[in-house]
Amino acid sequence: MDFDYTDEQKALKDEARRFLGDASPISVVRGVLENPERGHDAALWARVAEQGWCGAAIPEAYGGSEFGYVELCGLAEELGRSLAPVPFASSVYQFAEAVLAEGTEEQKLELLPAIASGEAIGTIAVSEGPGKVSAKRLATRYANGTLTGEKLPVADGMAAGKAVVLAMGSDGPVLVLTDLAGPGIDRRIVPTLDPTRGAAQIVFDNAPAQVLGAGGDGIAALARVHDRSAVLMSFEQLGGADRALEMARDYALERYAFGRPIGSYQAIKHKLADVFIRIEVARASAYYGAWALSTNAAELPVAAAAARIAGCNAYWQAAKENIQTHGGIGFTWEADPHLHYRRARHLGLVLGSAKAWKHKLTDRLEAQRAASNAERHAA
Amino acid sequence: MNFDDNPTEAQYRTKVRDWIAANKPNLSVLPPEERLVWTYGHKNAMRDWQATKSAGGYACITWPKEQGGAGGTQIEDVIFSQEETAAEIHDPYYITGLKMLIPAILKFNSDAKFAERVPLAVRGDEIWCQLFSEPSSGSDSAGIRTAAVRQDDEWVINGQKVWNSGAAHADYGLLITRTDPDQPKHKGLAAFWLKMDTPGLEVRPIKTMGGDSELNEVFFDDVRIPDDQRVGAVNDGWSVVLATLMNERAAIGQSNGLTWSDMMDLAASVPTDEGTVMDDDAFRDLIADLYVDLEARRLIGFRTLTAISRGQSPGPEGSAAKLLWSGGTQTMMSEALDMLGEFGLVQDSVLSPRAGAFQQRFLWSCGLRIGGGTDEIQKNIIAERVLGLPADVRVDKGVPFREIPSGR
Numbered sequence: 001m002d003f004d005y006t007d008e009q010k011a012l013k014d015e016a017r018r019f020l021g022d023a024s025p026i027s028v029v030r031g032v033l034e035n036p037e038r039g040h041d042a043a044l045w046a047r048v049a050e051q052g053w054c055g056a057a058i059p060e061a062y063g064g065s066e067f068g069y070v071e072l073c074g075l076a077e078e079l080g081r082s083l084a085p086v087p088f089a090s091s092v093y094q095f096a097e098a099v100l101a102e103g104t105e106e107q108k109l110e111l112l113p114a115i116a117s118g119e120a121i122g123t124i125a126v127s128e129g130p131g132k133v134s135a136k137r138l139a140t141r142y143a144n145g146t147l148t149g150e151k152l153p154v155a156d157g158m159a160a161g162k163a164v165v166l167a168m169g170s171d172g173p174v175l176v177l178t179d180l181a182g183p184g185i186d187r188r189i190v191p192t193l194d195p196t197r198g199a200a201q202i203v204f205d206n207a208p209a210q211v212l213g214a215g216g217d218g219i220a221a222l223a224r225v226h227d228r229s230a231v232l233m234s235f236e237q238l239g240g241a242d243r244a245l246e247m248a249r250d251y252a253l254e255r256y257a258f259g260r261p262i263g264s265y266q267a268i269k270h271k272l273a274d275v276f277i278r279i280e281v282a283r284a285s286a287y288y289g290a291w292a293l294s295t296n297a298a299e300l301p302v303a304a305a306a307a308r309i310a311g312c313n314a315y316w317q318a319a320k321e322n323i324q325t326h327g328g329i330g331f332t333w334e335a336d337p338h339l340h341y342r343r344a345r346h347l348g349l350v351l352g353s354a355k356a357w358k359h360k361l362t363d364r365l366e367a368q369r370a371a372s373n374a375e376r377h378a379a
Numbered sequence: 380m381n382f383d384d385n386p387t388e389a390q391y392r393t394k395v396r397d398w399i400a401a402n403k404p405n406l407s408v409l410p411p412e413e414r415l416v417w418t419y420g421h422k423n424a425m426r427d428w429q430a431t432k433s434a435g436g437y438a439c440i441t442w443p444k445e446q447g448g449a450g451g452t453q454i455e456d457v458i459f460s461q462e463e464t465a466a467e468i469h470d471p472y473y474i475t476g477l478k479m480l481i482p483a484i485l486k487f488n489s490d491a492k493f494a495e496r497v498p499l500a501v502r503g504d505e506i507w508c509q510l511f512s513e514p515s516s517g518s519d520s521a522g523i524r525t526a527a528v529r530q531d532d533e534w535v536i537n538g539q540k541v542w543n544s545g546a547a548h549a550d551y552g553l554l555i556t557r558t559d560p561d562q563p564k565h566k567g568l569a570a571f572w573l574k575m576d577t578p579g580l581e582v583r584p585i586k587t588m589g590g591d592s593e594l595n596e597v598f599f600d601d602v603r604i605p606d607d608q609r610v611g612a613v614n615d616g617w618s619v620v621l622a623t624l625m626n627e628r629a630a631i632g633q634s635n636g637l638t639w640s641d642m643m644d645l646a647a648s649v650p651t652d653e654g655t656v657m658d659d660d661a662f663r664d665l666i667a668d669l670y671v672d673l674e675a676r677r678l679i680g681f682r683t684l685t686a687i688s689r690g691q692s693p694g695p696e697g698s699a700a701k702l703l704w705s706g707g708t709q710t711m712m713s714e715a716l717d718m719l720g721e722f723g724l725v726q727d728s729v730l731s732p733r734a735g736a737f738q739q740r741f742l743w744s745c746g747l748r749i750g751g752g753t754d755e756i757q758k759n760i761i762a763e764r765v766l767g768l769p770a771d772v773r774v775d776k777g778v779p780f781r782e783i784p785s786g787r
Contacts, residue, residue, distance in 0.1 A: 002381045003678070003685040070380050249766045264769035266755075269762035276761050280699040284678035285671060291380040306671050313671075358667035359660075365670060366657070369643060 003287060005074060012067070013074035016053075020082040023047050026336055032085040032196045033339070037189060039158045039198020045086045049118020054092050058100065063113030069294035073235045073286070080239030080347075083339055085196040087121050087156035089350070093232035094155075095122025098164045098225040102175060102213040111162060111177075123160040125151035125202060126222065132356055133166065135173050135219055140204065142167035142176050142211075146184065147204040153190050155350050157200025164225075165209065166218050173218035175225075178209040194346035196339065223360075226351050227304035231289035234311035237347050238286050241279050241311075244318035244340040248272055248325040255327075268325060275318050282307075282314035302368060305361035312347075312354035319344035382681070384458075392458050398435060399466050404428045416471055417593045422506075422548050425470045429503025438501050439477055447501035453687045471593075472545060476500050476507025480553045483622040484572060487611040493572065496551065508549035508575070510597055511620065512542045515785060518756050521564045521617060522783075525599060527556035527571070534571065534609070536579075536602040542750070546582050546595035549575050553623070554604075555616050560781040567780055568616030571604045578602070589742040625692075627751065637733075637740055639669040642711060645732055649718055656718050669711055676703040695765045698757040705747040705754060712741035 005013065024044055032038050048054070056072040058064025072092070079088055096115045099108055099122075114120035126133050128140065128151060140149025147167055154163070161181050167174060180187065184207030187200045212221070249272060252263030262268050289307035292300040319340040323330040330337045348354060384392055404424045406414045413420025432438040433447065440456040442448020449455075463470070481500055484493060499505045516522035525538025536556060546552065552575055559567035575582065579602035584592035611619045643666060646656040656662050679700040683693040715737040716723035725731050726738035748754050762768045775783045 002688075003681040004380070004689075245766075249768065252768060260772065261769055263762075263766075264771065266759070266762075266771065269766075269768050270755070270758040272766055272768070273758035273761040276765060277699045277702055280679060280696055281672060281675035281703065284675045284682060287380055287682075288382070288674075288678050291382055294380060305667075306674060309667060309671050310675065355664070358664045361667040361670060362663040365639075365643065365666065369640065 003291075005070065009071055009074050012071055013078060016051075016075050016078040017081070019047075019051065020078055020084060024082045024084040026083070026339070029083045029085050029196050029339060032198075036191060036195035036198070039156065039189065040087050040196075041085045044084060045118065045121075048084070048086055048088065052116075054088070054096075054118045055112075055116025056092075058096060058112050058116045062100075062108050063116040065116070070290050072232060073290045073293075076232050076235035077239035077242075080236030080343075081243045083196065083240065083243075083343055087123070087159045087197075089197075089229075089233060089236060089347075090123035090156035090160060091115055091118075091121045093229040094124045094225070095160070095162065095164060097228040097232075098124060098175065098212065099177075101225055101228060102221050103177075104213050107177065107212065115162075120162060121156065121160045122162040122164070123154055123156045124222075124225070125154040125157065125163050125165045127151065127153060132352065135168075138166065138168045138173055140165065140167040142169045142174060142209060145208060145210065146206040147176060147178055147209040148206055150201070150203045152201045153192060153199040154187075154202050155197060155199050155346075157187060157202050158189055158198050163202075164212055165204070166222055167209075169211075169215070169218070171215075174215050175212040175218045175221050176209040177212050178204070178207050182208055184208065192346070194342035196343065197346050227301055228293060230304045230308040230311075230351055230357070231286070231293045231300075233347055233351060234282065234286040234289055234307040237311035237315040237344070238279070238282050240340055240343055240347070241275075241282060241315040241318035244315070244322040244337070244344075245272065245275050245279060247337060247340075248275070248318075248322040251326050251330075262325075271321055272325070275314075275321050278310075278314040278317045282310040285310035302361065302364050305357050305364060308351065308357045309354050309361060312357075315340075315344040316348060388454060388458060391455055392462065395437065395459050396462050396465075398437070399462050399468070402431050402435065403466050403468060404431075416469055417545070417548070417591060422472055425472050426503045426506075428468065428470065429473055433502045438503075442501070447498040454684070457684060472506050472548060473500070473503065475509055475545065476505075476551070479623050479626040480507050480509060482626055483619060484553065484610050486622050487570075487619060490607065492607055496572075500551075505550040506545065506548055508543055508546045508552045509623070510540045510543055510546070510552045510554040511623075512540060514539060514541055517542075518753055520620065521568070523555050523557045523568055523616075525554075525556045526560075527558050527569055527604075529558075529606070530603075532606050533603045534569075534606065536571075536599040536604060538599050540597040540599075541585075541595075543582075543595045543597050544593055544750075546575065546597050547584050547592070551575060552597075553610065553619075555620060557780065558613055558616070561779045562614065563777050564775055564780050564783065565617045567614050568620075569613050570610040570616040570619035571608050572610055573602070573604050573608060577604070587746060589739060589746070591743075636708065637711070637715075637736060638673050639666060639711070641733070642666060642669060642715060645715055645737070646718060648732065662718065665714055669707065672703050672707045673711075676700045676707070679703075695761060698752075698760045701751065702754060702757050705744070708740065708747055709744035712737055712744055716741060 028041050028044055032041055052065040053075050055064030056067040056075060057069050060066045096112060099111050115122055147165060163178055163180050165176050165178055167176055184205045186203040190199050190201045192199045252268050253261050255262050285307040289303045292303040323337045323341055326335060326337055329335050404427060406424055409420040415421060429438060436449045437459055439448040440451040440459055441453055444450045477500060481497060500507060513524055515524055527534045527536050552573055554571045554573055556569055557567055558569040579600045581598045583596045585594045585596060586592050587594060646662055649656040679696045682696055686693050726735045728734045731738060763770055
């Protein structure tokens, strides 16, 4: 039993916090907020890439630095805490994981080195409009090596050069790879709740594409990839939630009303204690997810769904109560709490809503229990 | 991040699992009503089990051998408890003494008279209870009014304790008293250990809303305790309270009872037109929420364990775990009743699912939110000790105890 970061992992995390404190102060985040057409901070991205973080979980054979998944989780926590406006989640947790988990050897060799070095940025395009994408309603088509249709929104869709796209193939849904800088692609910036993580509307008109890996059920493949992304993303949510609670705490100590700090009133204390509990639930669930991801455990699908749900809840609670604790000043553009409020929803919607993940979790618990009951009967 | 037993731990687990299977108490020889906890039949069976564990080297696993322990590790202790729980052995009688009170007393007293008691407790011959709370001292745990007045080499005790778990079954108790009401609240206290059949001491069981009588009132009418049974210094009883509560925090985390998987079993057995309650979308959302919270509580326990195994003291995550458990249990039981519809009202050992366990836990869960530090106190602990927010304004600070308003 060892349910924490090791000393080395902690050292890496501390180093990352120092680095981001210097490289990604709130002024850098606001630089993108005020200029949403930028989508991300390119200079910061270059510095993050220089650290070798993009390849943290990518094997050396594919150009990665292969620190390990738990190390990547620690970095994700710090990126989330600092609100770093970079396409790290799309490129590393999503695109790289999709290629690693589902791609052919050739695709891995071709695509991953540039992702690991940060030269290339990737993303995954799933959503097509309101509601959850399903095999029944999937409209983007893949046929004869080309893609046709529209994806909206695609996180980091302007910054990315490569994308994994969920499309309807001749035998059902399939994941395909396409070059966003290539022909047959028309994309434009789409405004979102969180301008510090840019997004695009992408129209494919006979854009050249190839099947990711051996093909097969694209919905199932996407679910496998999303499980991996969800664990990593839950650490960004955890870092963001921790920071939002800290901001609320600091303000509650410094703001006086009726002659005493507002943090001495139980109305505030108990509210923030409730947020702390949500964060502890998220932390425990995220750590369990990290264990499952790093050991390829059979528990990954259940652990990932729980980490996702707990991460969404914690960041949402922390972000909204941070604004509430700040009162009127927290509602202004100049104060920082809204940056977390925006980011909490961004992270809570990319990969699908917490509600959708609850359905997945219960499905998986049911399947797990059916299997263990069958096993008991057989024995 | 590693959840698996390492090879040594796995080997130990197999060994104790086999040992428990070969030696565990057989409750089926008891009449059904005596198989319940806090009955004499159950207590005697657990007394034998404690003796068996002691002889087998599994009592007080982390204690040094000279104190009757096994000289083992914290992890071994946890593995053994997990395997006991898996074998459905529920023993609430010895935890208070062996996990909380005796380790605290040993921090203050090294005399031969107390040392004699220790092996007897380890063997299961003597059960201990905690005599802290009072009618006017619940969450305000230093507001002790039970008076101890010195007369030569003895102390004369008068007053009342309440909510004392297992006091009717206990042989010994650790008592907190007020020795000097002219000092501020936290000063002027003293602790004593005493035999529960000391003349002038009377235990009266309390019937709780759940119908059981685990809790008691304990009355002191000129009870005389020799000064050599004092724990720690006169007027420094608060240190003894703190030492005990620290142990309580470390002891949190092992529990059993109905959980999310029992809710799934129940739902799968309740029919609807579409199939069962398991097919209901709102119920499926609820299961996901329950799983996340209750599983997190279990995982937070592992974080506590990790801290302990690294030689660090467990953090405040224990308060979060307790709140998740108490709130989660009450919500879960209320939802179980809803799922059964009107039939949820029936609390009958034959007619109700699981012999009425959901209804019983529904009633019992109110106590879970109060005992061992109320929900509100746990939130204060988190707010003050973790988040560093200021303590509430205190009107009793620095005031001599006898001048503190009591509302009477």
